[in-house]
Amino acid sequence: SALTQPASVSGSPGQSITISCTGAGGGVVNYNLVSWFQQHPGRAPRLLIYEGAKRPSGVSNRFSGSKSGNTATLTISGLQAEDEAGYYCCSFAGTSTSYVFGSGTKVTVL
Amino acid sequence: EVQLVESGGGLAQPGRSLRLSCAASEFTFDDFAMHWVRQAPGKGLEWVSGITWNSDFVGYAASVKGRFTISRDNAKNSLFLQMNSLREEDTALYYCVKDAGLYGGDYFDYWGQGTLVTVSS
Numbered sequence: 696s697a698l699t700q701p702a703s704v705s706g707s708p709g710q711s712i713t714i715s716c717t718g719a720g721g722g723v724v725n726y727n728l729v730s731w732f733q734q735h736p737g738r739a740p741r742l743l744i745y746e747g748a749k750r751p752s753g754v755s756n757r758f759s760g761s762k763s764g765n766t767a768t769l770t771i772s773g774l775q776a777e778d779e780a781g782y783y784c785c786s787f788a789g790t791s792t793s794y795v796f797g798s799g800t801k802v803t804v805l
Numbered sequence: 806e807v808q809l810v811e812s813g814g815g816l817a818q819p820g821r822s823l824r825l826s827c828a829a830s831e832f833t834f835d836d837f838a839m840h841w842v843r844q845a846p847g848k849g850l851e852w853v854s855g856i857t858w859n860s861d862f863v864g865y866a867a868s869v870k871g872r873f874t875i876s877r878d879n880a881k882n883s884l885f886l887q888m889n890s891l892r893e894e895d896t897a898l899y900y901c902v903k904d905a906g907l908y909g910g911d912y913f914d915y916w917g918q919g920t921l922v923t924v925s926s
Contacts (some may be wrong), residue, residue: 697849709915714833728910728912730912730913732850732913734850739900739916739918739919740850740913740916741916742912742914742915744914745905745911745912745914746912751914783849783850785850785852785912785913787909787910787911787912793855793864793866793915794840794852794854794855795852796849796850796851796852797849798841798849799849800848
């Protein structure tokens, strides 16, 4: 089953927003196996966060990952127009080479 | 920079077959697991299949198990997806995706631009 994310989140330029990622049926998500992707329309997804909170080289430090209870969270600080995109969480499902994605969140910059 | 270039997509009738290919370059292909991830039009991402660096282990989503077969040719730096008994619900953009590790279970660090598969009569 897909991980649960809010369908949409919005914010004004300069604000901070958060996107949650919860296990199926409200269950626990394995935080250390969670990654986050950004996808602009017509483009391939891009890795933003891996292993819960690590950032690949080249990704802005405005993007951060954290954990709150049973939920993994992506925070975008200092929101910019270019952050308007779709965002997906993803986790290894625990069986050989198997993964599950979140339902996706559309971020709108007001 | 890692390059992943998919090919082989197109229009197929329900019940027919297609074979997708992914040409990899600018990294040591046989040091990493690889995957296929798809995205139906206007929908979210769905993991389809993965294969370890040495092809010892493969995995499939329940929606494609028994119909799709993943394989790789490390000598040719290539990943493949044989898609049989295609259904309309297989219509999607198929991405070739690099794993950060040998055996999978890590994360997806690079994506291709995708190849579009349309299943329709």
